[in-house]
Amino acid sequence: MSDAVPLLPFVRRDRAMRWAVGIGAGWLAAFVVLLVIAQIHPSTAIVDLPYLVPIVVAVGLSFAAAWKTSGRTRIAWVLFAVSNLLWLIGEVIWVFYTYVFQRGPPAVSVADFFYLSSYVLAVPAILVAIGSSGHLRHIRGLLDAGLLALGVGTIGWQVAIAPSLPHAPRLADAVAFAYPLFGVATVTLLAAVGLAGRHRLPAWAGLVGAGFAVAGVTDAVYAYTIAKQNIDSNWINIGWQVEAVLLGLGAVAAIRRPEPETRQRDRVRDLTAVPLVIAAMSAAGLILADRLDGGPITGGTLAILLALFAGVLARQLLIIRDRTRLATQLRAALREQERLAITDGLTGVYNRRFFQEMLRIEAERADRADSPLSVILLDLDEFKKVNDGYGHPAGDTVLAQIADRIRGSVRAADIVARYGGEEFGCLLPGVDEEVAIEIAEQIRQSIGRLEVAVGQGRSVKLTSSLGVATAGTRGGHSLDDPDGLVNEADSALYRAKATGRNRVVAAGMLVDPVYADPDLPIGLVWLADRIDAQISVHEHSTAVSRWSLLVAERLGLDMAALRRVGAAGRLHDIGKVMVADSVLRKALPLTAREWEDLRRHPDESARLLTELGGRPDLAAVAAAHHEWFDGTGYPRGLAGAQIPIEARVIAVTDAWAAMLADRPFAPTLTVDEARVEIERGRGTQFDPAVADAFLALVTAGMIGALAEPARA
Structure with missing residues (x-):
C-alpha cells in the first residue's frame, strides 16, 4: 500500500487535475466579476442563478x-x-423564494433544514x-469535534455575537448560529482526527477538508452579519463558491487517483488534550461571564456547562477503554510473538532452539x-515417499x-519439539530409562495405528524409529553434558534405523544383531525376511530378536548370551526354507x-547356520x-536346563509373535488372549x-x- 500523494505534486503531474483547477479558479474570478456588476446594476439574477x-x-x-x-x-x-x-x-429553495415570491425566504425556512x-x-x-479505524475512535472523533465546536462556539457567542444582540435571542438567531457551529464542528473534526488518529491524508481529503x-x-x-442585522x-x-469548487476538485482528485484508505503515521507529540483544554476554557468563560453580569447562572449556561462536562467525561471514558483495549492487544501480541519464537509454525510443538534451551535448564x-x-x-520411517508420492502439503x-x-503420549510437563524435517524430540524430566x-514404545504404537488422509x-500409514538416552542414573549419561545426552539418543535412533526401522532402541541396549554382530551372514538374514514375508504380512524374526534381547536383559544374562539370543532369534526360522510353501501356508x-x-525345520536351521553361516554357536x-x-x-x-537359556527365551517370544500375527493356519489373538x-x-x-x-x-x-x- 503506497503512501498518499501530496496535493501540489499531484496537481502538477495530472493533466486533468490541472484543467480542473484552472476551470475552478476561472469560475471564481468570473463570479467576482458578477458580484461587481451586481453592485453597479442591482439584480439578484446576476448572482443567484450562476451561484448554483x-x-x-x-x-x-x-x-x-x-461510483469510481x-x-x-x-x-x-x-x-x-x-x-x-x-x-x-x-x-434551490432559496432561489425559489427569491423568484416566485419576489422576496427572500423567512428567517427559519425549509431551506435551513x-x-x-x-x-x-x-x-x-x-x-x-x-x-x-475502530468504532471507539470514530465515537471519540465525534466527541472531540463536538467539544471543540461547542467550546469554540460558546466562546464566539460570548465574545462576538451576544454583545451585538439588542434583544433576547430568537429562533432565527439560533438557526443562524447553528451554521457556524456545524462549520466549526467539521473544521475541528479534521483537526481532532489529525491529532488523535495520526493519519496521512490522500490528496482528495485535503481538498475536501479545505472546502x-x-x-x-x-x-x-x-x-x-445576521447578528449585526446586515444581510445585504x-x-x-464567495466563500461558499470556494467551498463548492474545492469539493468538486476533491471529487476529481478521488476519480483521477483512487488512492488507498488513509494510513496511520507515527505521532511526534500527543495533542489529544486540545479539545479538553478548549472545553475547560469555554466552561470557565461562561461562568465568569455570568458572574460579571451579577446574576445567577442562567439555564442556558447551565445546559452548556452540563453538555461540556458530559462530553469530557464520555471522552475520557472512551480514552480509558481504548487504551485498555490497546494494552490488551499489546499483551496478546507480545504473548503471540513469544509463542512464535519458541514454536514450530507447522506442527504447533516447540522448535529445536527451545528444546535445546530447556535441555540445559532441565539438566x-x-x-x-x-x-x-x-x-x-x-524419526519417521521413509517419510520422503510421502512427499514424493502425495506432495509436500x-x-x-x-x-x-x-x-x-x-x-498425546507424553505428560503435560514434558517438552515435545520438532527437531528437524521429520524428526521430533521429547524431553522427559524425572523419567528413568525403563519408563522412557x-x-x-507407546509413541511408536500410536503412530503405527495412525492413518492420515492425504486427499482424493x-x-x-507410517512407522517410526525412536532412540532413547537417559542421564542422572547409575550407569547413565552424565548431566554435565546435556548435548552428549542428545548425541546418545541420536546414535540410538541411528541404530534403530539401521536395524530394520519401526522400533525403540535405548542408548545402552543391544539391538538387532545385524548391527550388533557384524559377523552375522547377511545372506541368511535375507532368507529369514523372505520366509517371514511368505507366511504373514507382519514382521516375525525381527520382533523375536528384539523382544528376546529385552527378556534376556531383564533376566540379567551376560553380554555373550545377549548377542547369541539376539542373533539366533533373528535366524531361528531359516530352516523353513526346506519346507514346502504349501505346508507353511x-x-x-x-x-x-x-x-x-x-x-525338521529347527534342525535345518542349525545345519544352515553351521554349514552356510559358519555360526555353530547359534x-x-x-x-x-x-x-x-x-x-x-x-x-x-x-x-x-537341558535346553539352552537362549532357546527358552526364544520359545516364548516366538510363540507370542505367532499368536499376534495374521497367519493362515491360526486365528490372530488379542494381547489379553495371548497373555492367557x-x-x-x-x-x-x-x-x-x-x-514371568x-x-x-x-x-x-x-x-x-x-x-x-508402511502402505498408502
Missing part, C-alpha cells in the same frame, strides 16, 4: 467519485454526494473518509535434585497429526507327513527353540522364569504390537 453552477457540478462529481472509488472511500463519497445534494436542494442536514451528513463522511474549512469561516461571518452584502457568497535442575532426565528422538498434514500423537523406553480418498490341519516335514539355540520345558517338545525332547496362553504354558511349554520376565515386559508396555510395512 459550481454546486451542481460538485454534486455531479461527488456521485461520480462514489471503492471500500471506505466509496462510503465517504456517497455521504459527501448526498450532503452536497441536500445543500443544492436548500439553495436542508442546509443543516447537509452538515449532519458531512461530519460522518469525514469520519469514514479519514477517521481512524469545509472555508465553509466554516464563511458561516461564522454569515452568523455575525452578497460578497459572503541443571535434575543435577540439583539428583533425579533422572531422559531424551527421546523420533500432504507431508505437512502428516507431520501435524504425528505431532498431535506424540503430545515404555513411553517411546487416499490415506497413508496351509489353513487346514496338517497331515502326519506334513507335520514330520515341518518339525546352531544349538536354533535347534532347541521348539523344545518344551517339560520335555514334550521337538525335535529331541529336551527338558529344563503364555500363562497356561508356564511350567509346561515355557520356562516359568522366562515367562516376558509378561512383566508386556505389562510395562515394552512389548509392542507387530509392525506392518
